[in-house]
Amino acid sequence: MAPPPRTEGELVERAKAIAGRSLGEIAAGLGSTAPDSLARAKGWVGQLLERQLGASAGNTGGPDFAALGVELKTLPVDVRGVPRESTFLAVLSPAELCGARWESSRLAAKLRRVLWVPVEADPATPPAARRIGNPLLWSPDPGEERALRADWEHFAELVAAGYLDTLTGHAGQVLQVRPKAPNKAARRLAPDAEGGQSPALPRGFYLRARFTAALLARHFLLPRAAR
DNA sequence: TATTGATCATAT
DNA sequence: ATATGATCAATA
Numbered sequence: 001m002a003p004p005p006r007t008e009g010e011l012v013e014r015a016k017a018i019a020g021r022s023l024g025e026i027a028a029g030l031g032s033t034a035p036d037s038l039a040r041a042k043g044w045v046g047q048l049l050e051r052q053l054g055a056s057a058g059n060t061g062g063p064d065f066a067a068l069g070v071e072l073k074t075l076p077v078d079v080r081g082v083p084r085e086s087t088f089l090a091v092l093s094p095a096e097l098c099g100a101r102w103e104s105s106r107l108a109a110k111l112r113r114v115l116w117v118p119v120e121a122d123p124a125t126p127p128a129a130r131r132i133g134n135p136l137l138w139s140p141d142p143g144e145e146r147a148l149r150a151d152w153e154h155f156a157e158l159v160a161a162g163y164l165d166t167l168t169g170h171a172g173q174v175l176q177v178r179p180k181a182p183n184k185a186a187r188r189l190a191p192d193a194e195g196g197q198s199p200a201l202p203r204g205f206y207l208r209a210r211f212t213a214a215l216l217a218r219h220f221l222l223p224r225a226a227r
Numbered sequence: 228t229a230t231t232g233a234t235c236a237t238a239t
Numbered sequence: 240a241t242a243t244g245a246t247c248a249a250t251a
Contacts, residue, residue, distance in 0.1 A: 042235055043244030050244080061242075076246075086230085088245055121246085169231040179232055188241090202241090209230085234247070239240100 002054035008068055008137060014053050015117055015135035023119070024128030026052050034128035044127070045119055046074045053115075063110065070137070071114045075212055076121030077133065083216070084121050087207040091180055094190035094200075098160040102149040107205055111148065114138050118216065136219050144174070144215070151175035155205075162193035164200050174211040180204030 005011035018026060023045065024034045030051055035041040049055075055064040055072055064072040076084045090107055102108050118133030140148060151172040158167060167177045180202055187199035 038235095038246060040235060042246045043237075045246095046244045047237085064243095074245080085246065088243095091242065123247095176231085179234085182234070184233060229251090231248105231250075233249085234245100236244085238243075 002052065004054045004056055004065060004067060006067070008070065011053065011065060011068060011070060011115060012135060012137055015115060018052060018132050019134045021132055022128060023048060023130050023132070026132070027128070034126070036126060038127055041127075045076075045130075046072070049074055049117055049119075049132075061106075063113075065115075069113055071110050073114055073116055075116050075118045075216070077118045077216075079120075079122060081118065081133065081216065081220070083118075083209045083212045086176060086178075086209050087212055088180070089175075089205040089207055092155075092159070092164075092177060092203040092205055094159050094164060094188070097156045098191065100156060102152050102156075105152065107152060108148070111140055116212070116216070134220070136216065138215060138219070144211075147174045147211075152205075160191060162191045162195070164190045164203065167203070172208070174208055176206040176208055177203045178206050 002014070005014060026048055027034045030048070032048070035044055038044060050064060050072060053072065056062075056066045060066065063069050073087055075087065078084050089110060096106070114137075116136040116138055118136075120130040120133070122130075151174055155167065155172070155175070155177055158164065164177075169176050169178045171177065184201065186202055188202040189197045190200040192198035
């Protein structure tokens with residue numbers, strides 16, 4: 001377990017140092033072994049990178065690198081470097097969403113500064129052989145910020161009005177609200193349309209894959225002048 | 228095949 | 240129980 005990085009620069013250097021290396025190599029360096037499949041180890045890649053980069057242990061609710069205010073996200077990419085999956089951001093807490101402002105929301109806080117680490121995720125490649133890509137330390141630009149806020153405010157309004165159960169993965173331009181539960185029988189209290197509280201399937205906020213695809217493309221494919 | 232809905236493991 | 244880390248599996 002590495003000590004926490006002291007600066008953003010140190011964090012980025014650590015991430016650059018493992019670009020091109022395989023998950024199996026990184027695991028071995030940490031005295032661990034890669035699973036044969038992620039089916040029963042879905043969070044393994046993220047947790048491996050947390051250990052390797054020295055993320056502050058456990059879940060304090062805050063960013064992974066508390067002292068730096070930086071959140072770490074691995075991004076499963078295909079052979080072209082395009083994200084294969086949406087990115088889970090946070091549990092949707094109905095109570096916390098009611099009457100909240102985007103500027104002071106937990107989601108906005110998490111997205112202020114993110115270290116994206118692309119990782120190969122071809123299902124035909126065993127986890128140990130998957131390679132780590134070049135990291136990107138990112139903050140939303142004004143356009144991204146506007147899109148995120150618009151979706152979030154729309155969701156917050158619906159939830160506060162008691163319409164959480166009308167929200168599906170179809171809603172949102174850049175964000176999504178999707179199930180985030182042990183199973184579909186799970187329930188959690190949320191405002192209902194009658195002004196009370198009723199049990200509802202727990203949900204989480206996700207970033208659409210096309211959003212992360214666009215930000216990777218902008219930073220890695222386009223010339224600096226375009227940014 | 229892309230997207231949405233369901234699920235798995237671990238730590239607190 | 241709930242938050243962390245996500246990917247799997249079914250659907251459109």
